[in-house]
Amino acid sequence: MRFLIVRTDIRTAADADLAAAWADRGWLRDEQIAPEERRQIVRAEDRDAALLLARALSTVGAVRSGRQRVKVLPIDEPGRRNRPGFR
Known part of the structure; x- marks a missing residue:
């Protein structure tokens, strides 16, 4: 299986947004x-x-200080979902 390693900026959240998400039991951020x-x-x-790559990217100063994050995302193989018997 292939993986995508992404280094992203972390968005700041306003206190009002945080309180609204907490009260509604909803999500603060929706990545989709x-x-x-x-x-x-x-x-x-x-x-x-x-x-190994994610660990290396985690040594970047912005990640260590909490301004950025590293995500490891699995990527399905092309055409794998179209195979018979795949669940």
Whole structure:
């Protein structure tokens, strides 16, 4: 399975937005509607390589200070969902 390693900026949330999300038991951020701004994208062919790259990106000063984050996202193989018997 392939992986995508993404370094993104962390959006700040206003106190009112945080209180509204807490009161409604909703989400503060929805990545599908408004994704965080991407700073760097790297691809890896297996999980071990993805975790090694994520660990390396985590040493960036902005990540260590909490202004950015590193995400490891699995990517399905092309055409895999179309195979018979796939669940």
